[in-house]
Amino acid sequence: MVGRTWTDVPMMSGAEMLIKALRDQGVEVIFGYPGGAVLPIYDALFQQNDIQHILVRQEGGAVHAAEGYARSTGKVGVVLVTSGPGATNAVTGLTDALMDSIPIVCLTGQVPTHLIGNDAFQEADTTGITRPCTKHNYLIKDVADLPRIVHEAFYVAQNGRPGPVVIDLPKDVVQAKSDSYVGPDEVKHRSYRPQTKADDAAIAEAVEMIAGAKRPIVYAGGGVINSGPRASELLTRFVRLLGVPCTNTLMGLGAYPGSDPQFIGMLGMHGTYEANLAMYNCDVMINVGARFDDRVTGRLDEFSPNSKKIHIDIDASSINKNVMVDLPIVGDAGSVLEDLLAAWKARDLQLDQKALKAWWAQIDEWRARDCLKYEQKDQIIKPQHAIKRLYELTREREPYITTEVGQHQMWAAQYFKFEKPNRWMTSGGLGTMGYGMPAALGVQRAHPDALVIDIAGEASILMNIQELSCIAQYNLPVKVFIVNNQWMGMVRQWQELLHGGRYSESYTASLPDFVKLAESFHAVGIRCEKADDLDDKIMEMIETPKPVIFDCLVSKDENCFPMIPSGAAHYEMLLGPEDKAGKPISEEGMVLV
Numbered sequence: 001m002v003g004r005t006w007t008d009v010p011m012m013s014g015a016e017m018l019i020k021a022l023r024d025q026g027v028e029v030i031f032g033y034p035g036g037a038v039l040p041i042y043d044a045l046f047q048q049n050d051i052q053h054i055l056v057r058q059e060g061g062a063v064h065a066a067e068g069y070a071r072s073t074g075k076v077g078v079v080l081v082t083s084g085p086g087a088t089n090a091v092t093g094l095t096d097a098l099m100d101s102i103p104i105v106c107l108t109g110q111v112p113t114h115l116i117g118n119d120a121f122q123e124a125d126t127t128g129i130t131r132p133c134t135k136h137n138y139l140i141k142d143v144a145d146l147p148r149i150v151h152e153a154f155y156v157a158q159n160g161r162p163g164p165v166v167i168d169l170p171k172d173v174v175q176a177k178s179d180s181y182v183g184p185d186e187v188k189h190r191s192y193r194p195q196t197k198a199d200d201a202a203i204a205e206a207v208e209m210i211a212g213a214k215r216p217i218v219y220a221g222g223g224v225i226n227s228g229p230r231a232s233e234l235l236t237r238f239v240r241l242l243g244v245p246c247t248n249t250l251m252g253l254g255a256y257p258g259s260d261p262q263f264i265g266m267l268g269m270h271g272t273y274e275a276n277l278a279m280y281n282c283d284v285m286i287n288v289g290a291r292f293d294d295r296v297t298g299r300l301d302e303f304s305p306n307s308k309k310i311h312i313d314i315d316a317s318s319i320n321k322n323v324m325v326d327l328p329i330v331g332d333a334g335s336v337l338e339d340l341l342a343a344w345k346a347r348d349l350q351l352d353q354k355a356l357k358a359w360w361a362q363i364d365e366w367r368a369r370d371c372l373k374y375e376q377k378d379q380i381i382k383p384q385h386a387i388k389r390l391y392e393l394t395r396e397r398e399p400y401i402t403t404e405v406g407q408h409q410m411w412a413a414q415y416f417k418f419e420k421p422n423r424w425m426t427s428g429g430l431g432t433m434g435y436g437m438p439a440a441l442g443v444q445r446a447h448p449d450a451l452v453i454d455i456a457g458e459a460s461i462l463m464n465i466q467e468l469s470c471i472a473q474y475n476l477p478v479k480v481f482i483v484n485n486q487w488m489g490m491v492r493q494w495q496e497l498l499h500g501g502r503y504s505e506s507y508t509a510s511l512p513d514f515v516k517l518a519e520s521f522h523a524v525g526i527r528c529e530k531a532d533d534l535d536d537k538i539m540e541m542i543e544t545p546k547p548v549i550f551d552c553l554v555s556k557d558e559n560c561f562p563m564i565p566s567g568a569a570h571y572e573m574l575l576g577p578e579d580k581a582g583k584p585i586s587e588e589g590m591v592l593v
Helices: 014-024 036-046 059-073 085-089 091-100 126-133 143-158 171-175 200-211 222-226 229-242 273-281 333-346 353-367 383-397 407-415 436-446 460-464 467-473 489-498 514-520 531-543
Strands: 029-032 052-055 077-081 104-110 136-139 164-170 216-220 246-248 263-266 284-288 308-313 327-330 400-403 452-457 479-484 524-528 548-553
Touching (some): 014 143, 014 171, 029 436, 036 171, 052 467, 059 085, 059 091, 059 104, 059 436, 077 085, 085 091, 091 104, 091 126, 091 164, 104 143, 126 136, 136 143, 143 164, 143 171, 164 171, 200 333, 216 229, 216 273, 222 229, 229 333, 263 273, 263 407, 273 353, 284 333, 383 452, 383 479, 407 479, 407 489, 436 452, 436 467, 452 460, 479 531, 514 548
Parallel strands (some): 029 077, 077 104, 104 164, 136 164, 216 246, 308 327, 400 452, 452 479, 479 548
16 A cells, blocks of 8 residues: 555454445435345445445345436435345346436345356346446455445446446455545546547537538437536537427426427437428438437438438447437537537537428427327326326426336326426336335435336336335325326227237236225325325325325327337327327438328
């Protein structure tokens, strides 16, 4: 140790050094579940008061809770699980975090080093299992390496494209003693140096390309949110300066204000009519922090076929991975947007206003189709109406929204308007049922005075229903708004539209009484069956200072539209049950569905 003597640093166990390293990283909360291999760590946790531990009821819930915490704060979420099944239970959450670029450090227990490979009790090859579902992972074999690796893990998790990092901790390592502690400032990763600043020549080429556009569009994804609040502010300034339409991916909602007239809605499989047709017909596309996911692109050979494509991403491996682009720009979204704004102003550039006016006239014509229109006629609650009223009655409170996965998730994305980043937490890439409620408890822990609502389906909520016990234990006033149609709704929709109405195993025949279930977990249960009662009961839910399960019974056969069938093109949208997509072409070559 340079500049130190043995007496400068006290001897500490590996567990104690781990807690000190977490404290030095600014960690305030860990989501976890104990077991034999991590008991020395739990003993060290017991003997300090700086870091709170939240005891979840299953390790998968721990990772989702850490995801919600991370996504809503911009900080790294921390997970602590035991060896074997503790680690394997965390795999789904780790894969979810990898797909959606969520910074997580997951500490996994491991059998002592001399037993690794011997099929010892509760042993699993955690580093092998998690290699494909993490950004990086470590197996620590020497206690002297522990502090450095912890600090490296935090650096890797939150720099570049964020993601989950696993640190596998054999029991003998966390029990061993050492005086080799180093702080975060003393650790520098040897090789990982993500490029955050874009090349000046690429910035100059980008503004020239944009200036020549007749039908431009900005397509922003979760990378804008991951870059931090300033990136969203810069995106808004950039879009407004240009006067162009902006669309968001599912993960990018809130990166641009949802109520702004230049926002044309989410795009993709359940995106708006105007967003999808604008994407198809644009001549210059500016992709900021999105990865050209298949749910956005649809049929690749018909994805925005006549456009020049600019792709801004901090992850060079995401560029030209799914869609070949004309101008790649590697860099942090916020940094690149700042440079684009400066270059645009410095060169005093302006778009062709006549062409832009015609482009907006066409978009307004598409908007006039009102693709999200529905009719709430009688007392049977339409799911769209339930979510729209939830939005309208809560928007002044600036709620944090999590979701499970399915129809309710898409309706939430369609009918909620997010004005700020970090208010929308959903499982995008992996589509993990059971994500929403543990994510909500992580969000609520991060923002104890905020209104946090998990918009759920009655099938998806049962995936991690045990976390109601965790919510009760820590008195977290999470609201769970169940859109209950008694089906696995999205599965049923696909079976109806694509499989001849053969509803194979998609109906749930033995649902619990959610009101009684809530009460059994020390929460408040509310059921709503009539449209006339909806507003009053939503207000009752909001004003209840305890956890609430709201069972909203909705029409059973409603489908989520618009919908682009899997593998179809953007112009092949279905707008309703009887819709058959056509492809009329204008004289200018635009698709005018």
